[in-house]
Amino acid sequence: MTDIELSKIIDAGDLGLITIDTNIFHRFGYDLTSPSLTALGQFAKSPIAFVLPDIIEGEVRNRMSGNSISATAQLRSALRDFRKARRPSAKVLADVEALLGVGDDINADVQGRWTAFVDATNAEMLTAGEYLNSDALVASYFGTKPPFEANEEKKAEFPDAIALLELEARGERDQKYVLAVSKDKGWSAFANDAKWLIIRDELPVALGFFHRADGYVVGRAVTMLEDAEKFALADDFDREVVKFVDNINPLIEADSFLFFDADFVSAEYEGRDAVQEHDVTIIDSDKDSVTLAFDAILKVNITAEFSFSIHDSIDDDYLTLGTTEVSRVVEVESHVVMKVARESGPEDGAISLEIETPRFVRVDFGEVEPDMQPDED
Known part of the structure; x- marks a missing residue:
């Protein structure tokens, strides 16, 4: 879809939803306080809803947890090296670890940050149980239809397929177009045959359509x-x-x-x-x-x-x-x-x-x- 066509859809009030893929969260380092990501909160008081498929939530939270686990392990290693080289008191090291939250519950931290993001942006979560057509998913998989490709990585594309089918189903239910931001070629290929899905690959570009004036x-x-x-x-x-x-x-x-x-x-x-x-x-x-x-x-x-x-x-x-x-x-x-x-x-x-x-x-x-x-x- 061309930029002119997308602008006309927005002006006519035919766009009802906006969403972002996991790779957009990755683009901003999974920093949920990023002003680019929190800018999605502008739709809270508009007819357009910011939605996130549950599969995207799961992927983002898993990446955040993985990053936190890795960073914590590196910090613990650095503190061990520091202890060997400088011989600080045990109390000093314990105070430093407490100050940095080294022993804090990572899952609870990720949950808190995710909840704060959802609240700040008024994001609506889509669930596979409500929107997923399992017959369509199986047909796409065995028919090698987008986002599935004819290679050995087909199983890895199941999360994308679930998210895309949820979004298309929601668009069909509301009779409104869905603007999805993703750099994944599989998403673009799926949108080519979809009725309600429109893809743009950069978040600033997508948001810019709403501020042309x-x-x-x-x-x-x-x-x-x-x-x-x-x-x-x-x-x-x-x-x-x-x-x-x-x-x-x-x-x-x-x-x-x-x-x-x-x-x-x-x-x-x-x-x-x-x-x-x-x-x-x-x-x-x-x-x-x-x-x-x-x-x-x-x-x-x-x-x-x-x-x-x-x-x-x-x-x-x-x-x-x-x-x-x-x-x-x-x-x-x-x-x-x-x-x-x-x-x-x-x-x-x-x-x-x-x-x-x-x-x-x-x-x-x-x-x-x-x-x-x-x-x-």
Whole structure:
């Protein structure tokens, strides 16, 4: 379906539901307080309902639990290493673990965060028992119809099929179209043959269809973003970017003919590409403010220290061969959500501003080797 056709459906009041796939939650790091995700709360007082199939809820909660379990295990390991190296008192470590909630019930934590998200967005949960047509599911599976594909991974597509059939059934019941946001090709293929399902692959793009009348704000905001000397908004943005870069935790990759260990040294912000008006989308608005979403390309200088060694087969040990520091300027694509006053002036900064991109950045330093140059006196 074209953008023009979708706009006409919305204007005619024929769109009744909006939903998002698990991969959209993944896009925002399963952070249920993400302003992009909480923007779905705008439909609470509208004729359009934000719905989530139960299968999506289960997948998201499982991923959140898995992430929490993994992070907790890493933290426990780090605390054990710290205890061995620094020998702190048992009470200090116990206090730290209590402060960080290391021993807290992960399932209860996930339940609490999920409940808060559902309440904040007024999400309506769809259940397979109410909407799933099991005959249609079996027919799709054996007929290799979307989202099932002709490969050995067909069983893994059952969750998608259940969610899609629930959504199509709800659209049929209400006689309303369903706007689903997903990057899954199987969802798009299913929608091609479905009567009520419409797919878009980016959440900001989908939300932008509901704020076309506010487009005039975008041009002014983009102008204000590009001159920090004249506009407080640009200064707010640049300060937030610097804070984001200061907290980057890069995954360092490199190649060498020697064994090496890599340690992150620093990350320095060196500038960004100009924000283009056509890249900015309005994802929410009210009578006083407008919320903008856009991707910004940041240039970041990442420095890492490499320590090299070689294996001594006689003593079965590693001999240190020295270290070297290497810097690389990389481009980091950051997703920005910024709320601004609808009628803002030069001295008006952002009402709220958040960079939603995960701070884990992959940096490939290429071929590295020890610095064999003698130190200058």
